[in-house]
Amino acid sequence: MLIRFNTVRRFLAGTAAAALLAGTPVLAHAETIAEALALAYANNPTINAQRAATRAVDENVPIAKSGMRPTVSASADISKSWSDDSLRGVTHLTPGGFGIAISQSLFDGFKTRNNVEAARAAVQASRETLRNTEQNVLFDAASAYLDVIRDQAIAGFRAQSLEFLNEQVRSERARFQVGESTRTDVAQAEARQAAAVAQLNAARAQLQSSIAVYRQVIGKEPHKLRGPAGVGNLVPGQLQRALDIAFAEHPAILATKYLVDQADWNVKSSESDLLPRVTLDGSA
Incomplete structure (x- = not known):
């Protein structure tokens, strides 16, 4: 399904912000799918890690721009010497010096410009x-x-089916006691009951697995989830329209x-390394 993601993104950010402004933890009870999505958008570690990586990449632009900024270097030296003269005695000399150099690139073969554009593209x-x-x-x-909604419903149906089969087993056993049923009928009812128990256990295991995935992705236990409304109005009416949106916006x-x-x-x-460079240097 293709939708205009920027609109959804703004909605999710607004939902999370509204909860924060209300002075409560962000979406303490994700009862609707919109609340669950907003909680995942705000707190999912995969998204947060990618946000941090994006901020790190942003820093490459000012780093690239530094190629046209001046560089300043300073140097200092000091030494100490002495001499022992029979007439003048011991003489100590402590010469020292300090220097500063400034270099400004006037033309670098467009290397800095290309690096900046590469950083912006990144x-x-x-x-x-x-x-x-x-x-x-x-x-x-x-x-x-x-x-989770699906597996909760399936587990509920399996439980209802087992209750019905439990009653059927009791009925078959009672009928067998009065001679209206055979051992085969009782055994068949018990077999259906055993199959229903296995199906219920499998449904409950699948539900627990889905709850674990929900907790991993959204960050909390599911609580009174409500079925979402239809999304037919968000889907493009034609396949070609969906493909056009995907190629333009994915x-x-x-x-x-x-x-x-x-x-x-x-x-x-790299090609700019073949061009001449002009640098203004000064020192004192």
Whole structure:
């Protein structure tokens, strides 16, 4: 399903912020799918790790810009010597010196410009990678939410079925006692009962597995989950329209395009080493 993710992103951020402003823990009870998604968006460690990585990549732009800034270096030296003269006695000499040098690049073959553009492309790629991570985590959160609802319903149906079969076994045994049923009928009822017990245990195990995934992705135990509303109005009406949106907006595709741009700028940066350089130097 393709949706306009930026709108969802703003909604989730607003939902989480509203809970914070209310003075309560962020979404203490994720009862709706929107609340569960907002909780995952705010606290999921995978998203937070990618956010930190994106902030680190952002720092490469000012680092690249430093290529056209002046460099200042300073030096100092001191020495000590002495001489022993029979007439003048011992003489001590302590000469020292201090120097400063400034260098300003006037033209570096466009290397700094190319490095800056490469860093900016890397920043854009990192932001799209973050957006892709957010989409994947939110998809996992929605799947975990719906899986818990599904498995809760299945476990409930299995429990009801077992109750019915338990009653059927009791009925068959009572009928056997009065001669209205055979041992075969009782054995068949007990076999169906045993199968229902196994199915209920499997359903409960699957439910616990889904709850564990929910806890891992969303960060809390599921509590009174409500079935979500339909999303038919969010789905493009035609397949080609969905493909067009994906090619134009999918973050994985956009991140790859920015990485291609970064590679192009890196090539130009390497080629700039073949051009002449002009540097203004001064020292004192």
